[in-house]
Amino acid sequence: MTDHPGQQFPPPPGARPGPPHEPGRWGPVPPSVQQTGPMPPTAGPYGPPRLTPARPNLLASLPLPIKLAVGSSIPGLVAFVMGFVSWVTVDSSIEQRLDNWANQNPGDLGVPAFLTTVFTPGYFLLGLGAAAIAALGFVAVKWRRYLPHIAFLVTVCWLGLIAAALALPPVVDLGAGAIVALIFGAMQFALIAVAVVMDGLAERP
Numbered sequence: 001m002t003d004h005p006g007q008q009f010p011p012p013p014g015a016r017p018g019p020p021h022e023p024g025r026w027g028p029v030p031p032s033v034q035q036t037g038p039m040p041p042t043a044g045p046y047g048p049p050r051l052t053p054a055r056p057n058l059l060a061s062l063p064l065p066i067k068l069a070v071g072s073s074i075p076g077l078v079a080f081v082m083g084f085v086s087w088v089t090v091d092s093s094i095e096q097r098l099d100n101w102a103n104q105n106p107g108d109l110g111v112p113a114f115l116t117t118v119f120t121p122g123y124f125l126l127g128l129g130a131a132a133i134a135a136l137g138f139v140a141v142k143w144r145r146y147l148p149h150i151a152f153l154v155t156v157c158w159l160g161l162i163a164a165a166l167a168l169p170p171v172v173d174l175g176a177g178a179i180v181a182l183i184f185g186a187m188q189f190a191l192i193a194v195a196v197v198m199d200g201l202a203e204r205p
Contacts, residue, residue, distance in 0.1 A: 062139065065199035069138050069147055072191035075184035076132025076154070082184070083125040085177030088168065114167040121164040121178070127157035128185055135192065144199075151196045158185045 062070070117124075131154045137143040161182055165174055 063199075063202070065147075065195040065202065066138050066144060068191045068195035068198070069135050069150070072154070072188045072195070073132040073135040075187040075191070076128045076135070079181045079184040079188060080125050080129030080132065082177040082181035083122050083129075085180070086175030087121055087178045088172045089175045090172055112167055114163040115169075117160055117164040118167050121161060121181075124157040124160040124164070125181060127153055127160075128181075128188060131157070131192075132188065147192075147199060148196055151192045154185075154189050154192050158189045161185055 131150050134146070134150050138147060161178075165178055165182060168174065
C-alpha cells in the first residue's frame with residue numbers, strides 16, 4: 001500500500017479522535033504548521049506567566065542626602081587611620097628653637113585655652129572614626145533620624161582638630177598624619193553638612 005501526502009489514517013482501535021482542526025493527531029504534520037523556533041510561553045491555569053521584575057540597586061535607591069552621608073564614612077575612616085601616623089615632628093634643634101621662642105617673648109607668656117587640645121587630638125580622631133562607622137547605618141531607614149546627631153559629632157571633632165593644629169607652639173611642626181587628617185576631616189564634615197541641609201530642606205510625605 002502506497003502512502004500519499006496528506007493521507008489521513010484511521011485511528012487505532014479504542015482511541016478517541018481529536019478535534020478535526022488539530023493537525024498531526026493521526027497523520028503527518030504539514031510543513032506549513034511545523035514549529036521551527038522556540039516555543040512561546042503558554043498560559044498557566046491562573047493566567048499568563050508573570051515576569052519577576054529586576055530588583056533595583058540598593059545604593060541607587062537611596063536619596064541623595066543619604067548617599068552623601070554614607071559617602072562621608074570614607075574620608076572619616078581615613079582620618080581615623082591617621083591617628084597611627086605622626087601628629088607632630090620634633091627635630092634635633094628643638095632646644096635652640098625653644099630658646100629663640102622664649103627670647104622673642106620676654107616677660108609673661110600667655111597660654112591659650114586651646115593649647116590643651118594639642119595633647120588630645122586622638123580623641124577627635126576617634127570621634128571621626130565612630131561617626132564614619134555610624135554613617136554606614138543610614139542605609140537602614142530607621143537610623144536616618146540620627147543624621148543631625150552624627151553631623152554634630154563630626155563638627156565638634158573637626159573643630160577640635162583645627163584647634164589642636166593651630167595651638168601648636170612654633171617649636172614643633174605638624175606631622176604628615178595631622179595634615180592628612182585635617183584634609184580628610186574637612187571632606188567628611190563637608191559631605192555630612194550638605195547631607196543634613198539637603199535632608200532638612202526635603203519635603204516630607
